[in-house]
Amino acid sequence: MANNGNPTQAYRPYSLKKILTNHTRAVSCVKFSKNGKLFASASLDKTLSVWSSETLTKLFSLTGHSDGISDLAWSSDSTYICSASDDRTLRIWDARSAECVKTLKGHSDIVFCVNFNPQSNLIVSGSFDDTVRIWDVKTGKSLHIIRAHAMPVTSVHFNRDGSLIVSGSHDGSCKIWDASTGALLKTLIDDKVPAVSFAKFSPNGKFILVATLDNTLLWNYSTGKFLKIYSGHKNRVYCIASTFSVTSEKYIVSGSEDHCIYLWDLQGKNLVQKLDGHTDTVVSVTCHPTENMIVSAALDNDRSVRVWVQH
């Protein structure tokens, strides 16, 4: 199971702490709030659930979408949640009052991915209508509509100061956009195959973690070269979210279609642990901002949210 790559410090493995079953259909996304007190899960059963990180119990559900939800994002002050749904809208929910505050309409097809900028006055969304939209949180208006790709947009993310947006798409390209003008700044990958299923900036905004439907790579976007490759998992069909774990040693964490969660050492690229237990593709993983806690979510055959901690 464990392949200890770091000789100076023994790797402390993660183990399952709790299984949370609440959703009636596949869970598509889990995310911790920025202050770590809560985490939210989104599901194809059209609802979101908000959980306490401390007690690991469900606090409330958010209902209102008329179709399944693919992605969610927290605002920086952990007060608002934005969800992206197959009903072509995004909704902004107030996590204190558990109510829907705003509905963002404009996309003409399934909205697949969403993120707030660090200042949380803008929301970026990617859709199956091939566009990326930048929304004003206050008014709900689209500030920019970017004809970003030739196929569905699978992933959108702001960098650390909110000046750049990275987007990935089924058309195989990964592009970087200027957040204030909506203009294209750089194209990272341009091969038609394989599709880019996920892209996000590193915490300092200098690197981009990109997942494609055959591998996961870490790029340095200013030189346009890939720096590290992480492999061993299975990712051929779904848009599996991966993330950085920075609370102790630095790891890359990703779900996989073989029902496991993979952890690689960031620098050494070696696999340090494989967490199993889920009974379907693990499609989303999220790391607590300060503690060594990982939460994962799996698809229809499983429908659970699992919490893993490091001992």
Add this chain to the structure above:
Amino acid sequence: MNAPIIDPLQGDFPEVIEEYLEHGVMKCIAFNRRGTLLAAGCSDGSCVIWDFETRGIAKELRDKDCVAAITSVCWSKYGHRILVSSADKSLTLWDVVKEERIARTTLPQTPLQARLHPGSSTPSICLACPFSSAPMIVDMNTGNTTVLPVSISDTGNGVVPPSRNRFSDGSAPFSPTAACFNKYGDLVYVGNSKGELLIVDHKNVLICGIVPVPGNAVIKNMVFSRNGQYLLTNSNDRTIRIYENLLPLKGGLKFLEESNHAGDEQDGFEKLKAVGSRCLALFREFQDSITKVHWKAPCFSGDGEWVIGGSASKGEHKIYIWDKAGHLVKILEGPKEALIDLAWHPVHPIVVSVSLTGLVYIWAKDYTENWSAFAPDFKELEENEEYVEREDEFDLMPETEKVKESDVDEDEEIDIMGVEKDSAFSDSDMSQGEICFLPADPSPDVPEPQDKFVGSNSKQGDSNQSVSALSEEAGQSGRLTSHISTPLEVGVSAI
């Protein structure tokens, strides 16, 4: 100066109007330190804070006691406070985040300009330049005013007793003066109607040095560059002058006092002039010798490399841009409305101008897509390069293709957490909790008449409760309004 206009393709300055902001009739503007927020004073006495990224209104500061036009607006260093001066002779100090009025003072005369002390994060001292009398230091907490000396001639040694109000004895004639703090606020630079620049220690109310400005014309505006190294004066002889600040940025006052004692000139006017020459050195002069236009609201760019000035001629909205060497690089022309205020963004090549009609125009670079952005291995060339093909480039089976290895060191350590300090804000001690942005609360959707039902309240910690949602259109409930800090009237930013 008939210097040739340099190629406008070079240089980081704006070229066209990108957008305009509309909200009532705006009169004066000020950016916060990072340029993320723009405060605008309006003719109805309110101050509007725009979120410069979304071009929407973030906050509105409205005081029922003040309904007269705002004459100037000024941010505190880290964005916690805003000072507005108004035509009803008042100065109001606001707490930005809480949207509360901290203090309000009324002066004997309408202040045309008011500046908060730049040295502290919660300043209560400010410098006010009234309509037709000497500038004064106002303590907003106590309401005390200290008039600063504007001339050495009436007292002979530069010291003015602090209690004397020069205007009440009727001896001071109409004498417009301009004044500003230096970068850390230990000195005030005053420009008087005789064309003299006075360096004043405002704590002790003492003139430390004098710099006579060539031309001896009334000085209308004075402003320092952001880095405190250059001082700009705008005089009635239609000339903008740039002075280099020879004093050290921190501890300028101390340096002055030491050099005062060190010098061996006689006391009096000559000594003050000698000290003055050690503080400021004339660097450049800008004027338009053809049209001889008066300048309005001149200021520096954020990095101090460019100087802009608006033409004060009525009926035209012209902004002149010079580089520091003195060359005119561009003249921006807007719609035929007089220009009343001007500001350069602290970081980006963006200029904001206010017209007499109350609109705020945003000037930015004319963006053109970079073609190399469309493909990963495109490289943009500055000029034609001669391409020398490899020996085997056109072979059917080129040798080099067989050896394909990445030239990247895959074992190199990557730092995903480290962040470099932003060089544009060199003296930022971030522990001050600078306000870079105001939290954006989404304004609730207007409820539609059909199928509106109120959801049951949920309590945190009660895990079995689930909220039945409001329908797609309805979004309002009594509980929500307590979170919204802006009035429901949504600010309009038109494109």
